[in-house]
Amino acid sequence: MSMNTRVRTRIEQLNLPEFELKTSFLYLLICAGIILRCLTFWFVPASTDAFVYAAMGESFLKNGEFILPQGNSFFVPGEPEYSHHFAPMYALYLSLFFIPFGMSVEALKCASIISGILIIPVVYLCTANIWGRKMGLYASALFAVEPTSTYLGGLGFAENLLFVFFILTMWAILRGIKDERYIAWAGLFAGLAYLTKSSMGWFFLFAGICGFVWRFYYIRWRVFRSKYYMLGIALFVLFFGVWGVRNIMHFWDGTLPGIFSAWETSDYISHVQWVIFTQPEPFLYAFVLRIPMFILFFLMLAWPWLLEMKAMKKLEERNSALFLSIFLVYIVGMYFASAFWVFEHHPLFWFLIIRYVMPANISIIWLVINYYANQEQEMSSSHTPPEKCGVKPETRRKNVFAFNRGYVASFITLFVIAILVCTPMTGIPRERGEIKALAWLRDHGHENMSIAIEDVHQYEVYVYLSQWHARILAINNSPSAEYILTAHMDENYSAYGYTILHTFYSSGGFLASLNSPADVILWKKNLSHAFVL
Incomplete structure (x- = not known):
């Protein structure tokens, strides 16, 4: 029996009654998390980017290309x-749900929620493969109620699928420390993650370089002699290169500077x-002011484990x-969150920017599990009974208590x-x-209706x-569509033969109101009465 197998077995057999969560209770926690994720179908409305990915997915089914039908x-x-902004993998994933059900908001949300639920078994399998089944249950139960991925499932965003590939990439890297064959899998999963979300594309390039330097620190020049490292790099470059060539074919203007964008x-x-490089002041303003917020995001999961993290051997490979x-996830996440603020002007202290650093959560819990696994390994490194090695049973009980607490x-x-963030009772x-x-x-429409x-x-x-x-039209000087839907509450289209049909106001509590206003007026041509909803 190998050392890792023996350690996992000893951890699983560590049956101390003092404050150790039972397997049945962990399954109950997982079920609670899945139920909450399913409830976001009704509680959290789909938003913005999700609809663009849906249109791309439908386009792929119709045309075999990732085309945005309205530009x-x-x-x-x-x-x-x-599309020269949205990556293809999530759109491809959504298209699988559109095949039997067609494109709809309901199919979009089901696909998104399922991608969030998929995180749970992936966390379990990856954790159990390294540290044993009980630790797999601990980790998967924790991520079943992880608030960011739960909320994003309702919104319909791509981050949950990205998180799945990130978990698989980190699992393969950790396994690759002892068995280099897994590095090839890391390259494959990193390539899939690269094609899942455009804003994280640079992250994987940057992380890949840092990861190479990290591995070179431990095995030096042997990294160049390993066929599995070369295969992992080749697989990532394949995904990176194919999409890059596709973009050059569609978007290159023929000039040398143009190829870089x-x-x-x-x-x-x-x-x-480019803009924040030439005008860095607004970016730096947002970056600095958001540092306390990102510290809170980190502490949201890590605060009970700070002493353990301080005691960890930082240079141990795993x-x-x-x-x-x-470190890489937080640095790159803070960079993108602050850069986008310069252009999008969402609230400075906006909860949803947590999605940029969500992948780091798996590394946090794996650090803690690895710390206690190492503690057990040190106590299990000899076949001599623990008492004769100077290890008291109280030491094990103390570790089990500390971990479970x-x-x-x-x-x-x-x-x-x-x-708080996923249920309407809070108004968030x-x-x-x-x-x-x-x-x-949608409830009152008809075939080939037109809307400006x-x-x-x-x-x-x-x-x-x-x-x-x-037919979706832009507002022009002489609107002729059957309906006009406008967010400009002071615009008046009565001179063009339109009457207000409904005024729709956004609803939600205080934290929800931190988002940009989304009140709209619906006008209809040639209607003689009006009322407010």
Whole structure:
């Protein structure tokens, strides 16, 4: 029996009654988390980026290409264009659900929630493969109620699928420390993650370079002689290169400078980075002011384990890999969150920016599990009974108590936050006025209806009204559409023969109101009465 197998067995057999959570109770916690994730189908409305991915997924089914049918703009309808911002993997994933059910808000949300639930078995399998089944249950129960991925499941964002690939990448890296064959799997999963979300594309390039330097520190020049390291690099470069060539073919203007923005997963991100490089003051302002907020994000899971993290051997290979991943995720996440603020002007202290650092949570809990596994390994390194080695049974009981005490504290913290951000009883999930308007139009629409929009996300309109094959138009000097949906509450279209049909207001509590206003007015042509909803 290998040392790792023996250690896992000893941990699983550590049957001390003092404050150790039972397996049946951990399963109960997992079920509670799954139920909460399913409830976000009704509690948390889908939002913004989710609808763009849905349109791309439908386009892939129809055309075999990732095309945005109304153009790249969020707010101005145009001609079909290839996407140069949204990565393909999540759109491809959504298309699997559109095959049997067609494109709809319901299919989109089901797919998103399932991607969030998928995190739970992936965490279990990866954790159990390294530290044993009981630790797999501990970790998966904790992530069943992780609030960020739970909330994002309702929103329909791509981050949950990205998180799945990140977990698999980190698992393969940790296994690759002892068995280099797993490094090839790390390259594969990192490549899939690279194609899942455009804003994280640079993260995987940066992380790949840092990871190479980290491995070189431990095995020196042998890294160049390992066929599995070379295979892992080749697999990542394959994904990176194929998408880069695709972008160059569609977006390169033929100039040498143009190729540096054309290959990128997102021209929007390229533009953002250029602007903050030339005008760094707003970026630095947001970056510095948000540091305390990101510290709170870190403490949300880690606060019961700070003493253990301080006592860890930082240069032990497995620990160093996990610490490095946390550092990289937070640095890159803070960078992107602050860079996007310069352009998007969302609230400075916006809870949703936690999604940029969510992947670090798996590394935090794995650090803690590895710490206690190392403690057990030190006590289990000899076949001599622990008492004769100077290891008292009380030492084991103390470790079990400390781990379970910290675990319960972390679980309660995450579960309470998940309840707060995901259930309407708190008023935090926000029902935006434009979504109310689109739901009303879907219920009262007809085939080939036409709607002009003004400061309304066009792909929300596209997905909600897809069953009616609605024509989405831009506001012009002489609007002729059957409906006008506008976020400009002071605009008046009565001179063009329109009357207000409904005014839709956003609803939600104080924290929900920190988002940008989303109240809208729905106008209809040639209507003689009006009322407010």
